[in-house]
Amino acid sequence: MKLSIIVPVYNEEKTVERVIKELKKLSIEKEIIVVDDGSTDATPGILKRIRGIRVIRHGKNLGKGAAIATGMKRAKGDAVLIQDADLEYKPKDIPKLVKALEKFNAGAVFGYRFLRRRGKRLVLHDFGNMLLSFLTSLLFLRSVPDMETGYKLIKRDFVEKIHLRAKRFEIEPELTAKLLKQKCRIKFVLVEFEARGFEEGKKIRIWDGKLLCLLC
Numbered sequence: 001m002k003l004s005i006i007v008p009v010y011n012e013e014k015t016v017e018r019v020i021k022e023l024k025k026l027s028i029e030k031e032i033i034v035v036d037d038g039s040t041d042a043t044p045g046i047l048k049r050i051r052g053i054r055v056i057r058h059g060k061n062l063g064k065g066a067a068i069a070t071g072m073k074r075a076k077g078d079a080v081l082i083q084d085a086d087l088e089y090k091p092k093d094i095p096k097l098v099k100a101l102e103k104f105n106a107g108a109v110f111g112y113r114f115l116r117r118r119g120k121r122l123v124l125h126d127f128g129n130m131l132l133s134f135l136t137s138l139l140f141l142r143s144v145p146d147m148e149t150g151y152k153l154i155k156r157d158f159v160e161k162i163h164l165r166a167k168r169f170e171i172e173p174e175l176t177a178k179l180l181k182q183k184c185r186i187k188f189v190l191v192e193f194e195a196r197g198f199e200e201g202k203k204i205r206i207w208d209g210k211l212l213c214l215l216c
Helices: 016-025 043-048 064-074 091-103 123-140 171-181 211-215
Strands: 003-009 030-036 054-057 079-082 108-112 117-119 152-155 186-190 193-195
Touching: 003 016, 003 064, 003 091, 016 030, 016 043, 016 091, 030 043, 030 064, 043 054, 054 064, 064 079, 064 171, 079 091, 091 108, 091 152, 091 186, 123 171, 152 171, 171 186
Parallel strands: 003 030, 003 079, 030 054, 108 186, 117 193
Antiparallel strands: 079 152, 108 152
């Protein structure tokens, strides 16, 4: 199975090179698609000197959702994985997600964060995610313990049926809702998560998990 790894990035000069190096080390067939969402720091220059990746640049900042949509349109793999550029999620967990996708013949595998987390604890964000995950489970009559997770591995068949509207971080509930509407079988796998604070560059805000996206 060939994996398309989409890396949406906006002003991540401190971590983007490291995350790409870790992705390159993975012993799986893959393509790495980096979507630079209008970065204004040193990120564009860093990406220019890294070989073996595809870089797509937005002329201005459109949002994480827009960057993911751009990457998905260019992806050629059998499955698509979203990898944030800030290293809150660890590339070493990717083989575990791929193995689960094949073992359980799932349509998607999500990384479950809350038993192996480190770093900053943002209580409001955790509460918001728990509430949205509960409402998602209730609406779709499916167990969805971590709807807002950024680690989503999705088979190409399902990706091709999704028309994304979200531009910012509401991409996470939109993707989850649209996969569930397709009756996609989603497995959850425990992954390591190292949360960072706003002073470290975290960009998502609690209102980015818009409830309306559950009905997309």
